[in-house]
Amino acid sequence: MPNPKFMTPWHGVPREEIDWHPRVNVEACIGCGTCVTGCSRLVYRFDYEQMKAVVFDPINCMVGCTTCANTCPTNAIGFPPLQDVLDLEKRVLVHHAIEDDLTTRREQLQVPDLLPHPDRVVELEVTSIVDATPTTRLVTLAPHRAEDCLCQFIPGQYLEVQVPGTSWLARAYSVANAPRSDSSVELQIRRVDGGRLSSWIFESAQVGDIVTGRGPAGAFTMRSPAERPIALVAGGTGFAPIKALVEQQLDGFPDRRMLLAWGVTNATDFYELDVIGTWLERSPNFDCLLAATSWPPGVNVPTRATTATGFVADAIDASEIDLSGYDAYVAGPRESITTSTAALHRRGVSVERIFVDSFGLTGLTDVA
Ligand code: SF4
Ligand code: SF4
Known part of the structure; x- marks a missing residue:
């Protein structure tokens, strides 16, 4: 039995x-x-x-x-x-069950004598919500109290955001911008069926709501010397930390040789093509590959961007740019990271020069 x-x-x-x-x-x-x-x-x-x-x-x-x-x-x-x-x-149900178990059995499971978390907890106010696509929202948060500031974060880092009124574990979201004078941050949130934070964002959140953010955290930050060219590779909403890195580099090193490679499923999911267009206009040393498995008519591809049908790894494989001297920064869902890093390696980027956004590797990008 x-x-x-x-x-x-x-x-x-x-x-x-x-x-x-x-x-x-x-x-x-x-x-x-x-x-x-x-x-x-x-x-x-x-x-x-x-x-x-x-x-x-x-x-x-x-x-x-x-x-x-x-x-x-x-x-x-x-x-x-x-x-x-x-x-x-990868099922939302499984992730939530694990999360609830961690919460319920905290006394039993937690490491004894924990040191206090080194990052700060900040009250953040929702100052704007923009529907970028039917499944992606751009949410701007700004410190609620005058004494709070998020100006110290380094592009590529993330914040943990708590769903208001719940004890659920916080969700990590990359900040999608370089530091701004008003300390606001943009998060790019994809709708996930049953996802706790994404459901709140898509169904309940209003401008003026207050959420708790903890951070900044993460080490997906620029560590390449300024003279090295860089490839910035994103799958889906992995574009968020990549966008922050591009903003940082265009401001600090406008002549740097950079390649952005971004892949989505359907080309209508490219939610920041206008922003990419301004980057391409700003620097002749900025190149862009856009990959999607389908390209319906009407997608407004920026001038000088190269398009490919397939995954972002296919676009890297097919690119005419010699990537052998590049450092690479890769963010996105786990499958995208795996195939992109393999493609970069095939194109001559050495493994130790590929930096990966580690929370893509948790595989939890579907359970926001
Ligand atoms: S360990 Fe392998 S060989 Fe040994 S009993 Fe089990 S199945 Fe058979
Ligand atoms: S996998 Fe583990 S639990 Fe399952 S039969 Fe083997 S030893 Fe037992």
Whole structure:
């Protein structure tokens, strides 16, 4: 009988709906018993007649665990692809269940004797909300109290924003601008079905609302010497930190050789083409590649921008620009980061000169 203790939902998903348990290749099993006695969840029983491991209570298996396969001396144990579990983790439901668990069990889980968070907590007022596309909102926040200031952040950093009136964990959003004299910051927020902060932004937020922001944080900041050319690569709303870096560089080093490469699914999702047009006009050393998998008529591509059909990695592969001396800064969803960095590497950008916006790698960009 499966043990009810191990049948509870896995981060909100009923355990019986998840196909995750070992499969034993009976031919390869030499009956050593390592898996049978090593699994603390009693997934296995042992056939003492045939001297073989038998998967007896598969549903007891811990989702994502592969210990028995790793320790089998004859490689006789297989599992479904780990990607199946990683895909489950992208569900909003799963992310929220983990988040609620962290909140509920805080006393049990938190590291003891924590030092206070070094970043500041600032009350921020929503000063503007602009629908850039049906699925992307540009939200401007400014310090609510005169004594607060966000002028110290470095372009490429992010803020954590709390949904007002909730104890949910805060969401991290890159600041999409270089520091401004009025200390305001722009966040670019994509609608995510069921996403907690994005639902609040799209359904409830009003100009004048107050949110709590914590930060700035993050190290996705410019660290290339001014003489090196740079490629700035964005997938989707990964454009936000890239925009901040471009603003910073155009202000500080207007002659710097720069390439912006931005990819979206549908070209109508390019929500800042007018801004890119002003960058292209400002500097002859600024180049731009725009990639989308579909290009409906009517998209107003800036003069001098090069377009490609496909993903941003395809545009990098097809570019005529010699990237071998470039440093690269890459932001966006995990898949986009993976393919873009591979393309940059193919085009001669050395791995240690590629800097990645690490919270793209959490895979949580779909659960805002
Ligand atoms: S560890 Fe491998 S060889 Fe040993 S009993 Fe289990 S399946 Fe068979
Ligand atoms: S993967 Fe882990 S939990 Fe599942 S059967 Fe193997 S050792 Fe047990």
